[in-house]
Amino acid sequence: MKSRYLVFALLLLALLAAACGQPRLGTSDPTWDRIKSTGKIVIGTSADYKPFEFYNANYAFDGFDMAIARDLGTRLGLQVEIKDYAFQGLPAALQVGDVDAAIAAISVTGDRQALVDFSDVYFSDQDAVLARQGSGYAQITTPQQLAAYRVGVQRGTTYEGWMMKNLVQPGLMPAANLLQYEKVDDAVRDLKENRNDLVLMGALPSKQYVTAGGVEQVGQSLDVQLYAIAVPKGSATLKDELNKALTGMRNDGTMSKYASYYLNTDYSQLPVVPTPTPAPVPPTPSAACFDSMQYLADLTIPDWTVMQPGQQFNKTWRIKNNGSCTWDSTYRLVYVQGYAMNGAPAVVQGVVNPGQNYDITVGLTAPTNAGDYQGWWQMVNGQNIAFGPRIWVAITVAGAEEPTATTAPTQAKPTATTAPTQPKPTATTAPTQAPTEAPTEVPATPTEAPSISNPIATPPTVTPTATP
DSSP: OOOBBHHHHHHHHHHHHHHTTOOOOSSSOHHHHHHHHHTEEEEEEOOOBTTTBEEOTTSOEESHHHHHHHHHHHHHTOEEEEEEBOGGGHHHHHHHTSOSEEOSSOBOOHHHHTTSEEOOOOEEEEEEEEEETTOOOOOBOSGGGGGGSOEEEETTBHHHHHHIIIIITTTSSOGGGEEEESSHHHHHHHHHTTSOSEEEEEHHHHHHHHHHSSEEEEEEEEEEEEEOOEEOTTOHHHHHHHHHHHHHHHHTTHHHHHIIIIIOOOGGGSOOOOOOOOOOOOOOOOOOOOOOEEEEEEOSSOTTEEEOTTOEEEEEEEEEEOSSSOBOTTOEEEEEEEOOTTOOOEEOOSOBOTTOEEEEEEEEEOOSSSEEEEEEEEEEOTTOOEEEEEEEEEEEEOOTTSOOTTSOOSSOOOOTTTSOOOOOOOOOOOOOOOOOSOOSOOOOOOSSOOOOSSOTTSOOOOOOSSOO
8 A cells, every 4th residue: 555654754853853842832732723713624645546545537536545534524524625745745744734634545653653643543454566467476475585576666655664674674685676666656667667576565556457457466465554544743632533533434334335435345354453552752853854845826827727739838836945954956846647748847946945935837838639637746855755745737728629718628627625725826927937957757648537437526425323
């Protein structure tokens, strides 16, 4: 699963240091106080891990976790706002208050429990090992068997951390044989193209790759994962409220229906696993910085601007460095998914200190075929570690049967409750200079957006037996 590990551990010391000396005012749980005062809970996710969280064909958040997130809002009597982040950026987003909770197939680990608090476990799963179809590899039943192969993992996952702990650090496997990818899709693509030998990932997502063809499962159950919702450290009331809602979902059958619909899994057959006891918090470390980014506004190209086929344009966003590290030319905005539109990474020019705003621009080219196109972009630091919310560009390419520049497209567009919550622009001018750095590699543009037969706009419905 997307049970990420490594970067949570890397950010642990920095975030604990940043939290030191910041007293909580008013009550013992200001996060819950803020939620109740606004009537809204902001939930962070990382929407690149089907079937748990992804974008469907209507560019709306979809998946098992997303159904749970919306159901939580209903039971708590709250509006739900979902924001898409780099998985590695979720701890910082919780720390600085950009999100109130995070649900993204997050595994409960000791390192993470020192950084955030967790709800009760809502799902348990195991790993799977994939190989190319017809590879002839023997079944993988022990960690040691992996050492002889080039193994692909998603960067920042518990699978990466597990491989490091059990194989690389003990010297059983060369570090060069552990290949880290930003997305599981990229690891499986390289597997099919013989650029790695095996891919270690979650069992449920692995089934979709096996069904699609070209790969087969050759191992399973090397490491069991427990998923829970992360909340800011010390958010006792919020955690209790989430636990009550999760219990309601289990008791009235809602969780079983979501699991059957999205995961093709009999939820009643999963073991009931208590949330592990939190590990002791380590001593306060010396000061360290952490990366975080806040989206502020679109400065050019409002969502679903109509473009001519092949038209070149600049997309500019205003963002804020709301972390504690200073950005320099090693920081970049890079394409992560959707439609790249021939965009190159945009390198930060000069220095952006904590608390400063920054306008960042990518040069793009509209596709030549008529239709709707959306591409997502992400900030990364000098170590290529992603952070902050994903921001996007969304356009409509005109055609003979397409809407005119003054007519909205007929396809349903995202709304505040069914799609990313990027606000609309307020500024009217922006820099026109395109990024100067050439892309090292532009990921392949997908031919269509991810889809399922019945989007989350109409998920399975269950009437709770108790009032939230």
